[in-house]
Amino acid sequence: MTSSPTFLCNVAILAGGQGTRLASRSGALPKPMVPVMGKPVLQHQIELCRRHGFTDIALLVHHRHETISDFFGDGSRFGVRIRYAVEDAPRGTSGALRDALHALKPQFLLLYGDTYLDIDLRRFFGAHLASDANATLFLHPNDHPYDSDLVDIDDQGQVRGIHPYPHPEGQHLRNLVNAALYAIRNESLTSVTPEAGKADIAKHMFPAMLAQGLRLHGYVTPEYIKDMGTPDRLDKVERDIEVGLPERLSWRGLRKAVFLDRDGTLNREVNHLKSPDQIELLPGVGEAVRQLNRAGLLAVLTTNQPVIARGDVTIEELHQIHARLESLLGTQRAYLDAIYYCPHHPDRGFEGEVPALKIVCDCRKPAPGMIEQASRDLAISREGSWMVGDTTADIEAGRRAGVRTMLLHTGYGGQDAKHTGRPDYVATNLAEAVQWITVGHARARRQLAPIALAALDRRVILIGGLARSGKSSAAQVLKELLAVLGKHAHIVSLDGWLKPGSERAEGTGVLNRYNLAAAVSRLAEIAGATQRVEFEEPVYDRFTRTIASHSERHSVGTDDLLIIEGVPALCLPALTPPARTLRLFINESEDIRLKRLKDDYTARGYTEEQTTEVLNSRASDETATIRRSAESAEHMIDWEK
Known part of the structure; x- marks a missing residue:
C-alpha cells in the first residue's frame, strides 16, 4: 500500500469498491463515485465530515483510484485535507484499514464509501469517547434484518455478540443492524487483523476484538444511513432524499413519533404474555408499521410489563419476546425505532414476585413516564406525535403526555374501562389508525380549515x-x-342519547333510536346560556349497548363553541338562532364505511349473519333519512376528494 502526505487523519473512508452491481448506472466508475442526487456519494460523505468538524480525511482506495484522486485532489476545494492510502492488492476491509493505521489518529471515524448518511458525526464520536470503548458501532433498525448483520447489546449498550447473515433458522434477534459506521481506538486494531491476507471488519475484526475481551459499544439512533450499492437501493435512497426522510430523522430538529402499545395493538392480546412463542402479529400490523417507517415517523413501543415484577418473566426473557416481535415485523419489512417497557407493578402479594419492582412509579401507563423518557432520548416533539393503543390506560398516558390519542377496537378496545376520558380519535385497527395519522389527518385539516374560519x-x-x-x-x-385560532370548543356526541339496546328495535327508523327530545332540551339550554355551564355528557357503551356509568365532563363558557356530532345531528330542531349555527355533512366512500361497520360489529361479537341483518336494516331505515338531512347543510366534506 502506498500513501500520500504525512498528516494524521481523524476520518478514514473505505473507498476501494468496484461498484460491479451498479455498472448499469455508473459504467466503469468506482462505487464511491456513483452519483446520488447529482454528485458522487463520496462527496456527500466528505461534505458531511466537514460540516461536523472532521476535516482530515484518509481515503482508502484501490479500484480506479485515479478517478477519485483526480476529482477530489488534496481536498482543499471541499474545505478538507485528503490523504490517499492506495491498496496495491485487495486485503478486505479489515486488511485495508490495518495497513492504513499509520495515517490515522489515536481515535478516528471509519465510513464505508457506498453508504449515503445524514448523521450527526460529532454526537456519535462524542458518545464513543464517553463510552471509553475500543470501538463504537453505529446501530439502527432496518426493514430487512433477516439478511443483515445483527448486533446484540445489553441495556447499557455494551456489545455482547455479533450475528452475521445468514441467521440460523428459528433464531430471533433484536433488529439492531450494523450500519457500517464506526468510531475506533487505533491501538486496538493491530492484534485483531492479520498482517497478510484478506479479512473483513464485521466478520473477522469485531468478533476477534470480543474474543480478546476488548469492549465494543453500540450506538443506537434513528438517523438516516443506507447502503446504495445496487440500482434498487440507489433509487430508494434518492426517493428518500426527495421526500425529506433523512431530514425528518436527523438531530437538526425535533422528530415526530407514534407511541405504540404492544399487546392488543401490535400482537394478539394474551393475558400476562410470558413466552416468545405467544407473540402473533395482528393482521395488517406489519404494513402499518412500515407505513410509519416510510413516513419518517418514529415507531416507539411503550408497554407495561408487570410480568417482570410478578416474577413470571426475567428482563432477559422479555428481550427474547421483543426479539421475536422485531423478527416478525422484519419479515414484513417493518421495524420499531425504540422499545420502552415498565417492569413495575404497585400491587404486592404474588408468589415469586420481585419486591424491588413492586412500587408506584412514573413509567407505568397511565403515567406518561415512558413517553417522556423517549421524547428526551430521541428528541421527539409532543406536538404532532401520537399515542395509539387498545386500553384506556394508553389513552390517559397520551393525554397526560400531551400527544394526540387514538383508541383501537382491537385487543381490549377500551373495555378495560379503568380510566375515563374520550380519546381524540378511534380506529378499527392499527392499519386504519396509521392511514389516518400519515394521510387522513393532514387531508382533513386542509378540508376543514375554511369551515373552522367560518x-x-x-x-x-x-x-x-x-x-x-x-x-x-x-x-x-x-x-x-x-x-x-384561539377558540375553545367542546365535542358532544349524540350517541350519549341513544336508547338502550333493549328499548329499541331495528327497522323503526333512525330517529327512534335516540332520545332526541332529551338531547335537544339539554343542548339548547347550554347553547343559550348567559353564564358558564358545568355539563355532564352521557357516554354510550357500544359493547353493552347501554349508557356507561361514567360521563364526559365539560365546563362550557359563553364564548365557547359546541360541536355536536352524530348520525341525526342535522335532523335536530334549532338549538340556537340559525345565524349562530353551522351545519356540516360528512360523506365517506360507501365501501370504506361498510367495511368499518362490519369490522366494528365483528369486534363486538356479532356473527356474519347478524352483521348482515343489521346492515340491511340500517340501509332501509337510516340511509334515506340521513342523506335527506344533508340538504340543510351549509358545508359538505367528502373524504374521497
Whole structure:
C-alpha cells in the first residue's frame, strides 16, 4: 500500500469498491463515485465530515483510484485535507484499514464509501469517547434484518455478540443492524487483523476484538444511513432524499413519533404474555408499521410489563419476546425505532414476585413516564406525535403526555374501562389508525380549515352523516383548528342519547333510536346560556349497548363553541338562532364505511349473519333519512376528494 502526505487523519473512508452491481448506472466508475442526487456519494460523505468538524480525511482506495484522486485532489476545494492510502492488492476491509493505521489518529471515524448518511458525526464520536470503548458501532433498525448483520447489546449498550447473515433458522434477534459506521481506538486494531491476507471488519475484526475481551459499544439512533450499492437501493435512497426522510430523522430538529402499545395493538392480546412463542402479529400490523417507517415517523413501543415484577418473566426473557416481535415485523419489512417497557407493578402479594419492582412509579401507563423518557432520548416533539393503543390506560398516558390519542377496537378496545376520558380519535385497527395519522389527518385539516374560519362567530356546529363516515374525526380536527385560532370548543356526541339496546328495535327508523327530545332540551339550554355551564355528557357503551356509568365532563363558557356530532345531528330542531349555527355533512366512500361497520360489529361479537341483518336494516331505515338531512347543510366534506 502506498500513501500520500504525512498528516494524521481523524476520518478514514473505505473507498476501494468496484461498484460491479451498479455498472448499469455508473459504467466503469468506482462505487464511491456513483452519483446520488447529482454528485458522487463520496462527496456527500466528505461534505458531511466537514460540516461536523472532521476535516482530515484518509481515503482508502484501490479500484480506479485515479478517478477519485483526480476529482477530489488534496481536498482543499471541499474545505478538507485528503490523504490517499492506495491498496496495491485487495486485503478486505479489515486488511485495508490495518495497513492504513499509520495515517490515522489515536481515535478516528471509519465510513464505508457506498453508504449515503445524514448523521450527526460529532454526537456519535462524542458518545464513543464517553463510552471509553475500543470501538463504537453505529446501530439502527432496518426493514430487512433477516439478511443483515445483527448486533446484540445489553441495556447499557455494551456489545455482547455479533450475528452475521445468514441467521440460523428459528433464531430471533433484536433488529439492531450494523450500519457500517464506526468510531475506533487505533491501538486496538493491530492484534485483531492479520498482517497478510484478506479479512473483513464485521466478520473477522469485531468478533476477534470480543474474543480478546476488548469492549465494543453500540450506538443506537434513528438517523438516516443506507447502503446504495445496487440500482434498487440507489433509487430508494434518492426517493428518500426527495421526500425529506433523512431530514425528518436527523438531530437538526425535533422528530415526530407514534407511541405504540404492544399487546392488543401490535400482537394478539394474551393475558400476562410470558413466552416468545405467544407473540402473533395482528393482521395488517406489519404494513402499518412500515407505513410509519416510510413516513419518517418514529415507531416507539411503550408497554407495561408487570410480568417482570410478578416474577413470571426475567428482563432477559422479555428481550427474547421483543426479539421475536422485531423478527416478525422484519419479515414484513417493518421495524420499531425504540422499545420502552415498565417492569413495575404497585400491587404486592404474588408468589415469586420481585419486591424491588413492586412500587408506584412514573413509567407505568397511565403515567406518561415512558413517553417522556423517549421524547428526551430521541428528541421527539409532543406536538404532532401520537399515542395509539387498545386500553384506556394508553389513552390517559397520551393525554397526560400531551400527544394526540387514538383508541383501537382491537385487543381490549377500551373495555378495560379503568380510566375515563374520550380519546381524540378511534380506529378499527392499527392499519386504519396509521392511514389516518400519515394521510387522513393532514387531508382533513386542509378540508376543514375554511369551515373552522367560518365557525368563529358561531355558537354551535352540527356535524351529521351516516354511521362510520368520520363525523367524530371531523369534530376533533375542527376542535384542533379552532384552538389554533384561539377558540375553545367542546365535542358532544349524540350517541350519549341513544336508547338502550333493549328499548329499541331495528327497522323503526333512525330517529327512534335516540332520545332526541332529551338531547335537544339539554343542548339548547347550554347553547343559550348567559353564564358558564358545568355539563355532564352521557357516554354510550357500544359493547353493552347501554349508557356507561361514567360521563364526559365539560365546563362550557359563553364564548365557547359546541360541536355536536352524530348520525341525526342535522335532523335536530334549532338549538340556537340559525345565524349562530353551522351545519356540516360528512360523506365517506360507501365501501370504506361498510367495511368499518362490519369490522366494528365483528369486534363486538356479532356473527356474519347478524352483521348482515343489521346492515340491511340500517340501509332501509337510516340511509334515506340521513342523506335527506344533508340538504340543510351549509358545508359538505367528502373524504374521497
